[in-house]
Each structure stands twice: as structure tokens, then as C-alpha cells.
Amino acid sequence: MNNSTAYNEKELLARIAQDDQDAFSVLVEEYRNKVFSHALTYVKSYEEAEELVQDIFMKVWNNRHRLPEVEQFKSYLFILGRNQLVSSIRKKVLHYTDTGDTELPEDLLLPDRQYEYKETYEVIMQGIEQLSPQQKAVFTLSRMEQLSYEEIGERLGISRGTVKFHMILALNFLREFVRFRGDVGGILLAFCLLSWQ
Numbered sequence: 001m002n003n004s005t006a007y008n009e010k011e012l013l014a015r016i017a018q019d020d021q022d023a024f025s026v027l028v029e030e031y032r033n034k035v036f037s038h039a040l041t042y043v044k045s046y047e048e049a050e051e052l053v054q055d056i057f058m059k060v061w062n063n064r065h066r067l068p069e070v071e072q073f074k075s076y077l078f079i080l081g082r083n084q085l086v087s088s089i090r091k092k093v094l095h096y097t098d099t100g101d102t103e104l105p106e107d108l109l110l111p112d113r114q115y116e117y118k119e120t121y122e123v124i125m126q127g128i129e130q131l132s133p134q135q136k137a138v139f140t141l142s143r144m145e146q147l148s149y150e151e152i153g154e155r156l157g158i159s160r161g162t163v164k165f166h167m168i169l170a171l172n173f174l175r176e177f178v179r180f181r182g183d184v185g186g187i188l189l190a191f192c193l194l195s196w197q
Contacts, residue, residue: 013067016060024064028057035081043088056084083146127177135170138163 015023035056040049059080060067070076128136134156141152149163156163 009073010068013070013073016064017067019064024061027060031077032057035077038081039085043085048088052081052084052088056080059084086143087146123178124174127174130177131170131173132166135166135173138166139170139174142167 012023012027016027032053036049036053039052039056040046043049043052056077060077067073128139131139137156138152141147141155142149147155149160149167152163153160
């Protein structure tokens, strides 16, 4: 994106932050197909991909007051998309874990990897239980409730820097925990859950 386009996008984001629905439509038109293609790659279902796209752009709109602070909208959108995808995966895995099913549905992410994703998710959940109380709280609020570092800091009464410190420790521990357990089949899920925010 050149400086002119970046400037125009900044202008667009500022207009959206002021409740300009036309500007929002332009933004959706610009990014919708890319977001849809990315989602479809993982969920393998046209309907689910459409639903994810709607959810992602709904989050953009609901948090529009933050848009003027966004330096790189593509990165911001990627993080929102990743979080929605992880949330979708988590709901499916928890549904099938709670109902006692031994196999996940065929359309869960990449073919022939369903069982490995479930195992990896379970290993990560075991690792979360071994985190210190503060690390567990920070990780859970970030990855499960998808709060920003600022929101986590407010909720826990600690600074953003302290939140980031605990998040780094939690992520490093969980990566090592997954690696030690030898569950490498669910690399995508582990990456989504354990990548930097």
C-alpha cells in the first residue's frame, strides 16, 4: 500500500469511527473477498466462511471508535480474523468434547487432521491449567474472551506492560508444553492459539 492509499485508508477509518456507514461499505468491499478466501481455506464450508466474514466485519463496526488508532488495518483485520477462526474452532471442539463424540466433524479445518486438532487443543488446555494464576488469567482473557491488553489490565488492575509480560511467559510455557508432549499434528490450531497478539 503506498502512502496515498495508506492516507486514504486512514481517512476512511476516521469516517467509520464517526458512524459513516458508506465508508464502512467501502472498507468491506475492499477486504471482503480476501477475508472470505482465507476463512474458506480453513473451514471448508461456504456457509461457515460467510458467517465468519460477517462476524469479523461486525466486530470491526462494533469497535469502530478504535479505528483511528489502528496503524496497519490489514494486521488488525488479520488478528480479528484469527480470533474469530479460533473461536469457531474452539466452539466445535468443545461441543464434540462435551457431547462425548470421539470424532470431530469432517469439515473441521483441514481433511484427515481432525483427531490431531482435538488432541492438540486438549494438550493446550492441560498446559493452561499449569500456568500461574496471573498467567492463566491473562491468557484466558486474551485468547478466550479476546480482550485487548488494555482491557485485561483494567480488569485485573495491572499495567499493560505487566499484562504483556505475563502473556509472553504464558505463551513461551505453552509452546514448550505442546512441544514436550510431542503433539505436533495440530500445528495450525497451536499457532492460532499460541501466536503473539
